[in-house]
Amino acid sequence: MNTALxxxxxxxxxxxxxxxxxxxDLDVEEGDFYALLGPNGAGKSTLIGILTNLVRPTAGxxxxxxxxxxxxxxxxxxxxxVVPQEFNFNxxxxxxxxxxxxxxxxxxxxxxxxxxxxxxxxxxxxxxxxNQIAQHLSGGMKRRLMVARALVNSPRLLIxxxxxxxxxxxxxxxxxxxxxxxxxxxxxxxxxxxxxxEAEKLCRNLAIIDHGKILEQGPIQDLVRRLEVQTFVxxxxxxxxxxxxxxxxxxxxxxxxxxxxxxPEGLTLNQVFAALEARGVEVISLRNKSxxxxxxxxxxxxxxxx
Amino acid sequence: MNAxxxxxxxxxxxxxxxxxxxxIWMQTLLPPVITMGIYFVVFGSLLGPRIQRIDGFSYxxxxxxxxxxxxxxTNSFSNVASSFFNARFQRSVEELQVAPVPDWIMVAGYVGxxxxxxxxxGFLVLLVSLxxxxxxxxxxxxxxxxxxxxxxxxxxxxxxxxxIARRFDDISIVPTFILTPLTYFGGVFYSISLLPPIWxxxxxxxxxxxxxxxxxxxxxxxxxxxxxxxLVTLMGLAGALVALNLLLLARGVGLRT
Numbered sequence: 405m406n407t408a409l410x411x412x413x414x415x416x417x418x419x420x421x422x423x424x425x426x427x428x429d430l431d432v433e434e435g436d437f438y439a440l441l442g443p444n445g446a447g448k449s450t451l452i453g454i455l456t457n458l459v460r461p462t463a464g465x466x467x468x469x470x471x472x473x474x475x476x477x478x479x480x481x482x483x484x485x486v487v488p489q490e491f492n493f494n495x496x497x498x499x500x501x502x503x504x505x506x507x508x509x510x511x512x513x514x515x516x517x518x519x520x521x522x523x524x525x526x527x528x529x530x531x532x533x534x535n536q537i538a539q540h541l542s543g544g545m546k547r548r549l550m551v552a553r554a555l556v557n558s559p560r561l562l563i564x565x566x567x568x569x570x571x572x573x574x575x576x577x578x579x580x581x582x583x584x585x586x587x588x589x590x591x592x593x594x595x596x597x598x599x600x601x602e603a604e605k606l607c608r609n610l611a612i613i614d615h616g617k618i619l620e621q622g623p624i625q626d627l628v629r630r631l632e633v634q635t636f637v638x639x640x641x642x643x644x645x646x647x648x649x650x651x652x653x654x655x656x657x658x659x660x661x662x663x664x665x666x667x668p669e670g671l672t673l674n675q676v677f678a679a680l681e682a683r684g685v686e687v688i689s690l691r692n693k694s695x696x697x698x699x700x701x702x703x704x705x706x707x708x709x710x
Numbered sequence: 711m712n713a714x715x716x717x718x719x720x721x722x723x724x725x726x727x728x729x730x731x732x733x734i735w736m737q738t739l740l741p742p743v744i745t746m747g748i749y750f751v752v753f754g755s756l757l758g759p760r761i762q763r764i765d766g767f768s769y770x771x772x773x774x775x776x777x778x779x780x781x782x783x784t785n786s787f788s789n790v791a792s793s794f795f796n797a798r799f800q801r802s803v804e805e806l807q808v809a810p811v812p813d814w815i816m817v818a819g820y821v822g823x824x825x826x827x828x829x830x831x832g833f834l835v836l837l838v839s840l841x842x843x844x845x846x847x848x849x850x851x852x853x854x855x856x857x858x859x860x861x862x863x864x865x866x867x868x869x870x871x872x873x874i875a876r877r878f879d880d881i882s883i884v885p886t887f888i889l890t891p892l893t894y895f896g897g898v899f900y901s902i903s904l905l906p907p908i909w910x911x912x913x914x915x916x917x918x919x920x921x922x923x924x925x926x927x928x929x930x931x932x933x934x935x936x937x938x939x940x941l942v943t944l945m946g947l948a949g950a951l952v953a954l955n956l957l958l959l960a961r962g963v964g965l966r967t
Contacts, residue, residue, distance in 0.1 A: 418967060453967070456808045460966050478810035486808045492801035501726075508722025509809035511715025553805075 406434040406469065408561050408592040409455075414464030416450050416616075424450040426616040428464070432594060432609070434560075437587045439603035439624070440596045442613035443705050448596045449489070451613070452565045456486045469560060482510065485559030487550050489566040495539035499530060499549055502538060503556050510557035517556065524552040528582065544575040551579065561592045568602060580606060604628075604697040612704050619704045628700050635693040636673075638663045641686035650679035664693060720815050720822075723806075727823025731789055738789070739831060742781045746835040749777055750842045753899070764901050765932040774839045775926040776898030779860060781835045783893060783918065784885060786828030786861040790820050790868030791881040798872065798964060807966075813959040817869060817952070824865030829857060846929065852937060853928030859944035860921045864889075866951035873955070873964040892918045897926075902934045917943055 409432040416425040425447045432438045442448045453459030455466065457477060466473040466480070473480035493502050500521055507517030525531050528548040530541075541549060547567065554562060564583070568576040576599075583606060587593050597603055603610060604624060611621035620627060643660035653676065654666035665676060673690075680687060692699075731738040754770030761769040797803040806816050836845060847853060867884070875881045896918030902910050913919050914935075924940030927933035933940075959965065 456804075458804060458807055458966055460962050478812055481808060482810040484808070488804065490801065492804045494797070494800060494802040505722060505726055506805055506809065508725075509719050509806060509811050511712075511718045511810075513718055514722075 407467070408432050408434045408436065408469055409594065410465075410467040411451075412465040414451070414454065414466065415462045416447075416454065416459060417462045424616050425454075425461075425464075428613070428616070428618055430611055430618060430621065432561075432592060434469070434592050435587070435590055436592055436609055437583075437607045438592075438594045439607035439610035440594060440613065441600065441603060441610055441701060442596075446614045446705075447616040448613055449565065450616075452486075452488075452563060452596060455563060456484070456488075457481060482557070483560045485554035485557060485562045487547075487554045487562070487564040487567050489569065491546050491550065493538055493546075493549065493553065496537060498535045498537055499525060499541070500535045502549065503553055506553050507556045512557065521552075521556060524555055525549075528552045529578065544571050547571055547575070548579070551582065555586075559591065561594070562586065563594045565596050566598065567595070568597065568599060576602070600697040600701055610697075612701060614705050620700075624697065628697055633666050633668045634699065635664060635666050636690050637693050638665060638680075638687050639689045641688050644685050648683050648685055650683050653679065716812070716815060719809070719811050720819055723811075723815065723819025724822050724826075727789075727793060727820060728826055730793060731823070731827045738785075738827060739834065742785055742831050743834045743838055746777050746781055747838045749773070750839055754842045764904075765930070767930055767932065768843070770839075770843045771930065772901075772926075773899055774836070774843065774845070775929045776896075776922045778832045778835050778839070779856075779918075779922050779925045780893050780898055782828040782832040782857060782861050783864045783921070784889060785831040786824045786864040787868040787871075787889060788881075788885060789827040790824035790865045791872045791875075791884070793823065794820050794869055794872035795875050795878070795881050799878070803965065813956055816959065817866075817955050820869055821862065821865040824868055825858070825861040828861035828865065832857060832861075848931035849928050851928075853925065855941060856921060856925040856928060856944070859941070859948060860925070863921075863944055863947045863951060866948060866955060869955050870951060870958065873958050875964070892916050895919075897922045897934060917947060920944070 409430065411428055411430040414425055414428040414430075415423075417423050428447070428451065440448055440451065450459055454461045455473075461474070468480040468483050471480045471483065497505070500518075503521035503524060504514060504517045507521065508514065512520070522531075528551060530545055530548055530552065538546065538549065551564075551567065554564075562583075567583075568579055571579075580602070583593060583595075587606075595603065595607060607624060609622060610624050610627070612619045637658070640661045640663065644657070644663075645660075646657060649655050649657070649663070654668075656664045658664055667673065667676065677687065750770065753773055758769035758773075763769070764772045794803070797806075839845065871881055871884050895913065896916050897913070902913045902919065905913060920935050920940035920943045923933040923935040924937050924944075927937050
């Protein structure tokens with residue numbers, strides 16, 4: 405397996421003295437679906453900005469499919485497509501022209517770019533008002549337009565910076581389907597998102613970044629397995645009193661029909677259920693209080709360690 | 711990118727820039743033509759006959775090359791300054807930054823668009839001038855050389871201005887406070903031979919004087935300044951501005967933090 409993106413010792417100090425990145429090392433394998441997570445101000449946007457030529461690094465090395473991005477920036481950029489967080493197209497242009505223009509910048513002739521752009525607009529549900537002026541599109545359509553634009557050069561590495569921020573669930577799921585299909589066809593995808601459910605659903609590997617440093621990186625399943633405590637919410641068949649609850653567990657009553665319980669490593673759910681059953685408490689359903697990745701994230705970012 | 715792909719990228723950028731100013735011709739082409747038409751009426755038809763001949767030419771004949779050059783200067787400059795700053799403001803310039811486009815293509819695309827608008831406006835103004843006086847060419851090659859070089863210099867200057875500007879106000883400062891006075895004192899409406907020696911000497915520090923006079927020489931065969939000095943000045947300015955823009959882009963000024 406080739407490495408799609410290799411970053412070594414990447415640093416960025418802004419002119420005001422802010423250290424946004426402090427020696428970041430990151431590897432993304434070809435074909436991966438990779439999540440880059442971190443709280444606001446962690447350094448995600450700076451990292452994406454450096455990869456996409458919007459921010460100048462202070463030090464470090466970047467290789468995109470083996471191409472040294474600092475020595476040969478144009479060759480490296482030819483391999484990438486970018487969906488930025490903010491709308492950044494000319495709002496007075498028509499959708500088809502925006503895509504054809506971007507294709508032209510990648511050296512794709514207009515005759516070849518036109519059918520490709522039309523196909524992408526159709527595929528992303530922008531086919532009906534295909535040639536609308538961009539300013540007249542809804543927010544969701546504008547975001548899909550940016551995805552279509554990023555795909556017009558058939559990139560081997562697609563970078564998406566918060567692509568589903570502020571979009572409705574239907575559109576979000578539509579984008580998930582498109583991204584999954586792209587990844588299955590071989591496109592390497594790097595995604596930054598605030599929706600941890602999105603990262604857990606789509607991505608195989610992740611890096612968590614905070615204060616300009618990578619705190620953890622690796623397969624999502626391996627990382628969440630390292631959680632020391634999981635919290636579950638139990639829905640009960642009948643109202644219970646505090647006296648009915650078994651001792652020796654971290655149980656909190658949310659209301660008479662719902663409990664919250666912390667299950668540390670080493671304790672099984674069977675043991676919890678057995679204790680509850682012994683006290684006549686019948687559980688009808690259970691769910692994680694928050695998604696496991698969210699718990700991992702909070703452990704790392706909130707407490708500084710796993 | 712190989713040469714073919716670079717050419718496609720440049721043609722793409724040029725296509726958009728030219729399409730932009732043609733699409734909004736009411737804002738980009740018509741106003742300068744109307745303004746210059748008014749100059750021809752006021753200075754050429756109304757006041758001109760009352761002004762004595764300059765270097766043996768009627769006043770309207772004398773001012774036509776200068777007014778054409780004035781249109782070329784302001785339109786080449788403002789096209790690039792406004793289009794590129796607007797792209798920065800809207801962040802659509804990021805489309806160029808993320809693409810495998812070398813800096814020199816970005817400069818060439820925007821500057822090429824500005825030059826084409828300046829030259830087109832100059833041509834339209836010259837057409838309007840025909841209603842007031844027939845045009846004659848003393849040396850068409852010199853006319854073309856000054857036309858192309860002047861539009862190049864001011865389109866490059868517009869690009870620098872758009873890179874450095876932080877607000878929309880910053881792109882109107884240069885035309886208002888620098889270009890307009892230099893153009894009016896650059897021999898568009900008079901020959902510097904009419905000025906007292908001190909003002910004549912100061913006028914020689916104004917680069918626009920060389921452009922206007924060189925251009926006028928191409929039409930009339932008369933000039934206050936030797937033509938070769940004008941050509942060398944323009945080529946020197948163009949070279950310096952190309953270097954400045956590439957340096958600013960390499961340092962990320964206005965585009966990269």
